[in-house]
Amino acid sequence: MMSKLFQATILLFFSLILSITVNQFHPRGLPLIITKDMMPGIPKKIFKSVHFIDVKQAYIEAKKGMLIDLRSASDFQNSHAKGAINWSYEMLEKNPTPFIKGVKKETPLYLYCYDETCPLSIMASKILWEQGFRQIFIIKGGFSAWEGNWLPEEKNGYLK
């Protein structure tokens, strides 16, 4: 039994070394250590262009750029952050061109999706980075944090 556990430990160790080594050269390699105010799943190459921003700070700063709601069109219509436009991730993933047409690459983009665990902002940030945008801000906590902080919303076309 001891030898089996020893072999298992070697396999664990070997896979650890292998994963760290390959991750260094992987085109979508991830930073192994991330700080508290960042989210996992963002490749190293775009890490410097993607910033995580508090919802209240985003409310103030988004006026300088574009506030983008990545949720589905129906959820957006139901309610959304005041001043946000809908770039439904589903559509953005298929073809980003119609969305980014006419948007200057240096425009700061403030992205949000449903909540803290929603991966859409992170995934959209990768698409937008590939399209040449370098000022990407992900709003922490997404729309649920926006609602939770009583920030202005538009519901069915009315301001709340």
Next chain:
Amino acid sequence: MGRKLVTRRKEWLFKIIRIILGFIFLASSIEKIIYPDIFASIVVKYQILPLWSVNALSIWLSYLEAVVGIMLILGLWEKASAILASGMCMLFLIFLSSALLRGIKLNCGCFFLETSTSSPRSWATLWQEALLLFSSILLGFKKR
């Protein structure tokens, strides 16, 4: 003579289970290795691991799956690999059950990495993981 035949059949059965299990582990690791960013985003949705650890652990897990899969297919360090396989299955069962108990909708991220929750996992689909766990325990603790 009869006993020998039964033993030989048993050996073949274990061999088949080992190879199938190995292929399942290897296949499930491929997309995770190609798209570590998407896999990490899926792991976040389970809401179990602290966020700072997700990147490192999700990368490690993908390669561990691949290594265990290859070892099982080749029949090298069979028992040690099967013990690790059962550990991973057990961990996954715990993660999935915990997420289901908390009402979190998610795809397991087992083979094809989908972040949408159009066909979320349910208690009814846990048998697949249970079957994998049973097979790996069978291999890991079988008598010579």
